Amino acid sequence: MEVVSKFVKTTLPNYLKSLPIPKSLGGFADLSGSDWVALLPFVGIVAYITYLSITALLGPSQPTKQPQKDKNEAVNLKIQKECPKVVNVVDLEELGDKTCYCRCWRSKKFPLCDGSHNAHNEETGDNVGPVVMKRNK
Numbered sequence: 001m002e003v004v005s006k007f008v009k010t011t012l013p014n015y016l017k018s019l020p021i022p023k024s025l026g027g028f029a030d031l032s033g034s035d036w037v038a039l040l041p042f043v044g045i046v047a048y049i050t051y052l053s054i055t056a057l058l059g060p061s062q063p064t065k066q067p068q069k070d071k072n073e074a075v076n077l078k079i080q081k082e083c084p085k086v087v088n089v090v091d092l093e094e095l096g097d098k099t100c101y102c103r104c105w106r107s108k109k110f111p112l113c114d115g116s117h118n119a120h121n122e123e124t125g126d127n128v129g130p131v132v133m134k135r136n137k
């Protein structure tokens with residue numbers, strides 16, 4: 001504790017007295033290079049304390065909001081968007097000999113493929129296609 005007491009009562013005041021702080025703002029123009037070097041640690045500490053004070057006054061930093069995902073990253077752009085999840089149930093007995101189910105989410109007949117994946121693949125360079133359900137004979 002004695003070290004702290006000596007620092008606060010003696011060392012710090014002596015340091016502050018030794019700083020070449022001019023009496024007016026215009027006096028800063030007359031400071032020499034070595035004066036500026038002597039002021040740098042003091043200015044740095046004052047700036048840091050100011051920063052900490054402002055930060056404390058503004059409260060804890062707000063968590064950065066996750067950037068909104070680009071809607072184009074969504075696979076499903078328009079089908080049943082009002083539903084939390086798109087689920088289609090197909091009765092196997094109703095399947096014909098061959099049925100194609102869309103996997104690109106662009107079909108106007110979703111869940112069935114209408115060939116829209118071709119335009120999507122052309123536009124985007126993607127390579128999606130349907131699931132083809134075929135009955136063995």
Ligand code: FES
Pocket residue numbers: 101102103104105106107112113114115116117118128129130131
């Ligand atoms: S239209 Fe989507 S896979 Fe064919």
